[in-house]
């Protein structure tokens with residue numbers, strides 16, 4: 001039995017393809033002309049996006065091989081890097097919106113020592129629910145682990161992993177204005193049993 005991922009994962013990947021393939025402005029002729037050449041503008045992709053949105057509403061999960069198929073299509077493109085980054089940023093924005101508004105408000109209103117634990121709990125919850133990943137703390141770092149990756153082996157040089165890395169980066173930015181390096185010390189594409197990312201999770205400094 002293959003594992004499953006939340007429909008938000010393939011949805012965010014296809015929406016990234018669509019947004020990158022959509023020309024700027026309202027050049028209808030251009031869209032018509034490129035519809036067949038650009039995957040993101042094809043009727044198939046539009047229909048799939050609708051299907052995943054419905055699946056999300058119904059709480060229906062998608063089997064990993066299906067999501068992987070989308071990642072592999074992306075992985076073959078020259079602009080794969082940008083699409084995975086866009087997909088990760090997009091999934092994070094959606095996950096952030098899915099955190100109850102009252103919680104988001106508290107996280108930003110409370111001082112760091114009280115807001116950070118709340119942010120951590122919400123990050124952990126949405127990451128588990130939507131990305132199927134676990135978030136833990138290790139010293140001053142935060143570790144995201146994914147064993148059932150929807151982008152595993154989809155592109156050379158672990159490029160597909162950029163999706164999760166971008167998602168983590170954007171979530172930290174939205175929740176705690178986080179920034180900084182994210183390392184990827186363990187990777188399914190390199191034969192490890194897990195993809196693991198490490199980001200800085202500093203305890204807030206006391207303001208004088």
Ligand SMILES: [Zn+2]
Nearest residue numbers: 161187188195
């Ligand atoms: Zn990886």
